Amino acid sequence: MPEVWGLATIAAKFALYVGVLSAAGTVFVAQIFKLTPYRASALFFASLGLVASLLVFSLGGAILTGDAGGMIDPEMLGLLWSTPVGTALIYRVVGLGLLITGVFMGHVGLFISVLGGSIAICSFSYVGHIADHNSALLSFVLAIHLIAIAFWIGILTPLKRLASNAETRPKAAEIGHQFGIIASITVPLLILAGGYMGYVLLGSLSALIGTGYGQALILKVILVVVLLALAAANKLRFIPALKAGDREAAASLIRSISLEWSAILGILAITAILTSTLTLP
DSSP states (O other), rough: OHHHHHHHHHHHHHHHHHHHHHHHHHHHHHHHHOOOOOHHHEEEEEHHHHHHHHHHHHHHHHHHHHGGGSOOOOHHHHHHHHHHHHHHHHHHHHHHHHHHHHHHHHHHHHHHHHHHHHHHOOOGGGSSHHHHHTOOOHHHHHHHHHHHHHHHHHHHHHHHHHHHGGGGGGHHHHHHHHHHHHHHHHHHHHHHHHHHHHHHHHHHHHHHHHHHHHHHHHHHHHHHHHHHHHHHEEEEEHHHHHHHTTTTHHHHHHHHHHHHHHHHHHHHHHHHHHHTTTOOO
C-alpha cells in the first residue's frame, strides 16, 4: 500500500506543478506582453492546481494511516493542517483563488491574478527539501527559480498559437524577440538558482553521482540542457527567420515549442519524484 500512495502522490504533485506554474506563467505573460486571450488557459490550469493541491494534502493523510480512509480522517488531516503542509495549502488556495477571481474582473483583475499566481508559487517554499533547511535565502532563490520557470512555460502556448496563423506571425516574431531579450536575464538566473540549490542539497560530487536523488537530478539537468538548446534555436534561428517572413520558420518554431513542452513536462515529472519518494543523502 505505501507504494500505491507514493505513486499517487507523485502524480498529484506533477499535476500541482503543471497547474500552478502554468496558471501563474499564463497571467505573468499576459501582463507583460498584453496578450489575449488568456482567461480560458489561466482558469483551466488554476483549477487543475486547486484540485491537485487538495489531493496532495489529503494523500498526506493516506500516507500517515496507510489506507484510503486517511484521506478524509479528521484527526490525520488536522495533524497535517498544523504543519507547514497546511500552510502551503493555504497559500495555494488563496493564491489560485485570487488568480481565478482576477480572471473575471477584466483588465484591472489581471494584476490581482498576477499577485495570486505569485502567492501560489511562494507556497513551495514551505514544504520540501528546501524548506527543511529553514533558510530565507534558499526560499528566496527557490521563488526566483520557480517564477522564471513559470514565465518560460507561460509564453509557449501563446507563441505557438500566434505562429500557427499567417496573420499573427509578425506578432509571434515580435513577442518571441521580446521574450528572448527578457530570457537573456531570467534564464541565467534560473540556471544559477538551480545550481545553487543543487549544491546546497547534495553538497558533493559523490552524492550527485552515487545516490538515487543525485542521479534523478542529473537526468533533470539533461532535460534542462535540451530545453536550453531548443530555446537557443528559437532565439537565434526560428524567430529571426520568422521576423524576416520565412514561412518555413513558423512550422519549425511550432515543432520546437512542442518539444519544449515535452522537456518541461519531463522536468516537472522528475521534480515530483524528487520531492515525493527520493531522500537526500
